[in-house]
Amino acid sequence: MDKNTVLEISDLHTHFKSKEGTVRAVDGLSLSLYEDEVLGIVGESGCGKSVTAQSILNILPKNGKIVSGQITYFNKGQSQEITSLLPESKEMRSIRGKEISMIFQEPMTSFSPVHTIGNQIVEVVELHRDDATIDARAQAINMLELTGMPNASEIIDAYPHNLSGGMRQRAMIAMALSCHPKILIADEPTTAVDVTIQAQVLSLMLDMRNELNMSVIIITHDLGVVAETTDRVAVMYLGKVMEIATVYELFDSPKHPYTQALINSVPKTSGEITKLVPITGTVPNPYNIPAGCPFHTRCPDFIPGVCDEESPIKTNISADHQVWCFKHADEKKQEN
Amino acid sequence: MRGKKEDRVVVASQWQLIRWKFSRHRMAVVGLIVLVLYYLAAIFSEFISPYDPYEYDEAFAYAPPQVVRFRDDQGKFHLRPFVYPIKKELDKVTWEVLYVEDRTRRLELRLFVRNWEYNFLGVIKSDLHLFGVDKGMLSIMGKDTMGRDLFSRIIFGSRISMTVGLLGIAISFFLGCLIGGISGLKGGVTDTIIQRIIESIRSIPTLPLWMALSLVMPDNWSILKTYFAIIMILSIVGWTGIARVVRGKFMALKSEDFIMAARLDGSGNGRLIFRYMLPSFSSHIIASLTLSIPGMILGETALSFIGLGLQPPAISWGVLLKDAQYVRVLAQSPWMLFPALFIVVSILAFNFVGDGLRDAADPYAKV
Amino acid sequence: MYRFILRRILLMIPTLFALSIISFIIIQAPPGDFVDSYVARLRAQGDYIEEERIESLRAQYSLDDPMMTRYFRWFGGVLRGNFGVSMNYNQAVTSIILDRLPYSFLITLLSLFLVYLIGIPIGILSAVKQYSAWDYIATTVGFIGLGTPGFLLALLMLWILYSLTGNAAIGLFSTEYLGAPWSWGKVVDLINHLWLPASIVAFTGTASLIRTMRANLLDELEKPYVMVARAKGLKNLTLLFKYPFRIAINPIISMIGWTLPGLITGEMLVSLVLGLPTLAPLFLESLRMEDMYLAGGIVFVLTLFTLVGTLVSDILLAVIDIRIREET
Ligand SMILES: Nc1ncnc2c1ncn2[C@@H]1O[C@H](COP(=O)(O)OP(=O)(O)OP(=O)(O)O)[C@@H](O)[C@H]1O
Numbered sequence A: 001m002d003k004n005t006v007l008e009i010s011d012l013h014t015h016f017k018s019k020e021g022t023v024r025a026v027d028g029l030s031l032s033l034y035e036d037e038v039l040g041i042v043g044e045s046g047c048g049k050s051v052t053a054q055s056i057l058n059i060l061p062k063n064g065k066i067v068s069g070q071i072t073y074f075n076k077g078q079s080q081e082i083t084s085l086l087p088e089s090k091e092m093r094s095i096r097g098k099e100i101s102m103i104f105q106e107p108m109t110s111f112s113p114v115h116t117i118g119n120q121i122v123e124v125v126e127l128h129r130d131d132a133t134i135d136a137r138a139q140a141i142n143m144l145e146l147t148g149m150p151n152a153s154e155i156i157d158a159y160p161h162n163l164s165g166g167m168r169q170r171a172m173i174a175m176a177l178s179c180h181p182k183i184l185i186a187d188e189p190t191t192a193v194d195v196t197i198q199a200q201v202l203s204l205m206l207d208m209r210n211e212l213n214m215s216v217i218i219i220t221h222d223l224g225v226v227a228e229t230t231d232r233v234a235v236m237y238l239g240k241v242m243e244i245a246t247v248y249e250l251f252d253s254p255k256h257p258y259t260q261a262l263i264n265s266v267p268k269t270s271g272e273i274t275k276l277v278p279i280t281g282t283v284p285n286p287y288n289i290p291a292g293c294p295f296h297t298r299c300p301d302f303i304p305g306v307c308d309e310e311s312p313i314k315t316n317i318s319a320d321h322q323v324w325c326f327k328h329a330d331e332k333k334q335e336n
Numbered sequence B: 001m002r003g004k005k006e007d008r009v010v011v012a013s014q015w016q017l018i019r020w021k022f023s024r025h026r027m028a029v030v031g032l033i034v035l036v037l038y039y040l041a042a043i044f045s046e047f048i049s050p051y052d053p054y055e056y057d058e059a060f061a062y063a064p065p066q067v068v069r070f071r072d073d074q075g076k077f078h079l080r081p082f083v084y085p086i087k088k089e090l091d092k093v094t095w096e097v098l099y100v101e102d103r104t105r106r107l108e109l110r111l112f113v114r115n116w117e118y119n120f121l122g123v124i125k126s127d128l129h130l131f132g133v134d135k136g137m138l139s140i141m142g143k144d145t146m147g148r149d150l151f152s153r154i155i156f157g158s159r160i161s162m163t164v165g166l167l168g169i170a171i172s173f174f175l176g177c178l179i180g181g182i183s184g185l186k187g188g189v190t191d192t193i194i195q196r197i198i199e200s201i202r203s204i205p206t207l208p209l210w211m212a213l214s215l216v217m218p219d220n221w222s223i224l225k226t227y228f229a230i231i232m233i234l235s236i237v238g239w240t241g242i243a244r245v246v247r248g249k250f251m252a253l254k255s256e257d258f259i260m261a262a263r264l265d266g267s268g269n270g271r272l273i274f275r276y277m278l279p280s281f282s283s284h285i286i287a288s289l290t291l292s293i294p295g296m297i298l299g300e301t302a303l304s305f306i307g308l309g310l311q312p313p314a315i316s317w318g319v320l321l322k323d324a325q326y327v328r329v330l331a332q333s334p335w336m337l338f339p340a341l342f343i344v345v346s347i348l349a350f351n352f353v354g355d356g357l358r359d360a361a362d363p364y365a366k367v
Numbered sequence C: 001m002y003r004f005i006l007r008r009i010l011l012m013i014p015t016l017f018a019l020s021i022i023s024f025i026i027i028q029a030p031p032g033d034f035v036d037s038y039v040a041r042l043r044a045q046g047d048y049i050e051e052e053r054i055e056s057l058r059a060q061y062s063l064d065d066p067m068m069t070r071y072f073r074w075f076g077g078v079l080r081g082n083f084g085v086s087m088n089y090n091q092a093v094t095s096i097i098l099d100r101l102p103y104s105f106l107i108t109l110l111s112l113f114l115v116y117l118i119g120i121p122i123g124i125l126s127a128v129k130q131y132s133a134w135d136y137i138a139t140t141v142g143f144i145g146l147g148t149p150g151f152l153l154a155l156l157m158l159w160i161l162y163s164l165t166g167n168a169a170i171g172l173f174s175t176e177y178l179g180a181p182w183s184w185g186k187v188v189d190l191i192n193h194l195w196l197p198a199s200i201v202a203f204t205g206t207a208s209l210i211r212t213m214r215a216n217l218l219d220e221l222e223k224p225y226v227m228v229a230r231a232k233g234l235k236n237l238t239l240l241f242k243y244p245f246r247i248a249i250n251p252i253i254s255m256i257g258w259t260l261p262g263l264i265t266g267e268m269l270v271s272l273v274l275g276l277p278t279l280a281p282l283f284l285e286s287l288r289m290e291d292m293y294l295a296g297g298i299v300f301v302l303t304l305f306t307l308v309g310t311l312v313s314d315i316l317l318a319v320i321d322i323r324i325r326e327e328t
């Protein structure tokens, strides 16, 4: 298949310094994002999903740092290596919000409480417009209307506390899309809104993707969301990708023991009655990630002397399906 | 979640948690140690003071502090610290009396010497003192106008200065909890009126209020009476702050189930406040109480300093500082500012401890 | 907005009324009255004073009227700007106060200005560059200020000045301007004399403002909306002032009113220590003499000052924070 890559992450390591020591929040992560696709990133809480997103935009908190690896952004045949840019450089800033933008988990606290919604959306448009004559306010209203916001021309002058949770999330999406970015990263966009709104927000995002031709990364720990919305899925555990596959292959024939466990731990919606199996053990301490495969402490197929010593290497199950696990190491041609 | 340390947090009780978080706050621990020392000095003033704070000797008026040394003029090292005795000399040119060190003799400092007699706590008669010299005069922080030992006076001053804050806070606390509690529990008109009153009191600048109130005390009151009157005066402003904290908390607590249950059981307001509601946020209260003590200490100091608070013969740090208010005295004997050092250190100590308590009591604070 | 301001001003009226009563009661509280203490002073000097003269003095100042009558007469006057007659100076209280009030206000306002002018930038710097050398210096200065009340600092200054120059009379004017009519030179001279007491008064307040500003801003910097704003591609500095600073400053603006009583207290103590001819020494004297209309007038004026201060800071806060306006 011929797919154009828009974003390529290879062997990314992002660490945090804290009083207790170094947290290896992202620890050797590699993945690619193709044009026009929806990529899901799933994993348990604390596995480094948000930190990955922050690394892509280079907006890590002060104590965080990308220590090694590359993030490359491809646009119109040109490539820009994000990891080589200083976080506050002009080039980096011109990518944020314009080329790659992000939707955050908390619609409540993601807006400044003392500025109007409009003010906060117009700001992005004004920041990135090529032509100073573009009416930023009109574009903001337009964008709000596109998200299905009722009374967009009034809502634009409202303050965040006047809006309901669902409306705030729409405004958030409008803000993120107001400069027609090539890539949208949605970090748990539906966790903080109630179930009825979740579906609306998700379908809105998919509509917008069709409308604006962009690639979307949806970060979530909800496999249901993944199944409904994504084309491909990356499964993360303790800062690493464990398995990556098309959504169909992943649910149909998960290869990694962690993916299998993850899928078995959620109820099926298809009506089959199967026993739910919680994953045994607890997530290891992120200050002290175990050597070898990070999942070996909880893995049912743990191979002593192998899994706890060496890092598993990538195995191609098919063109669109890779897994990092010793169990499958000899099944197919190895790479890397 | 995060290994051993975190596990401990999970099983610790609220108070253990607070203690553990407090002990990680280095400045707060230092502050606490300083405060313990201060209060020990207040309790054992007689034992710690080398001299009777009232014993004067005009011959040594304004005698400077001596330097405690280990090495003598010949460069010889002595294991036991010593001072050189002070003697008077007349300046041949200006005819001024000068104090000079007599380098020919050494006065050795000793622990547990016998000197002036006192009644500890009014019962135990003793003449034992923590330290002193056998013969001659010791002046570690200098002597005052009348040749009284400043160090001994500062130690005795801590009795008043360090307790004014505590007692004042106790009274403010009681008033604040009661009035703030009623305000928060009753709500409505009662609440509005009480809040207006609090706001009015708080908008009067404290010093003029204190100054005016302190004139209510007749001149002929005993030291003890004046002392309690001053504490009352300081509390008149102090309770308002606590009342606001308590009210805010009560507003939030009012609807909690266990309070409802107690109310349905027929508990009166007073019982409700002191028996059920206060214990549920005592750590916060303790922190804000600690942080309001320095204001009280400063209040007493300022009032005594401008002559409206305690009067000599009472000894408090403010009374002692009053001697330093004349610039000539200051220029000639800057050691008269030593009481100020004690004040500053005590205020900082209370602030550090209060900060530490506040952070420790906050369940969401990072550790 | 205008309704908010109007409401806020109307709310001040009962407070003002309550305050006038409190002031009056405080002033009445000391045992005896002006004539008693006047007579006692005369007698102490060995002077003789006739009973009739005492009675006539009492009558002259209506000291024997019931308290309520005197209160309403006094308050009625206050409303018209007439604070009564000072028994000690035998002069209208209003004119005595007006003579000195400007200096007290100038020192207080100047110190308020200094507190915010110095405290806010240092607080910001210390939050943005957390754990840097700057932060440590600012924090240390903050601690020193926290523990050193203005009057101790004033005492220290006095000593230093005296040791350096042999002269500790600070005053408000140089001798050549003392009786002179107002001129540009006199204004400059006044400012030259004011900044020292004002900075002493400001020290403690500045220290605590640095701490508050730093803590508030650090709190805000961690909020999600900051990361959102960074994700938009805003410049760090633009972002800082548009978002976290704007929000961190709100509680600080609402504090302006509440810093005033503290600054006034500081101003009074510092003036007493430095011997400045402001309201403070006058107040102390009037209290000692039981010159109650003068004392009461001073308390009332100072309180009014803080009330207006809180009013201004409430209005400012409402202007910058929509949430406050909508609540009330
Ligand atoms: N500012 C920070 N300082 C220190 N550690 C951090 C910081 N931010 C994140 N971490 C750590 O990095 C790891 C990954 O965090 P991250 O927020 O990416 O998890 P996540 O996968 O997004 O989880 P969730 O589903 O809960 O959002 C966690 O162990 C977290 O404690």
Ligand SMILES: [Mg+2]
Pocket (backbone or CB within 6 Å): A049, A050, A051, A187, A188
């Ligand atoms: Mg996350």
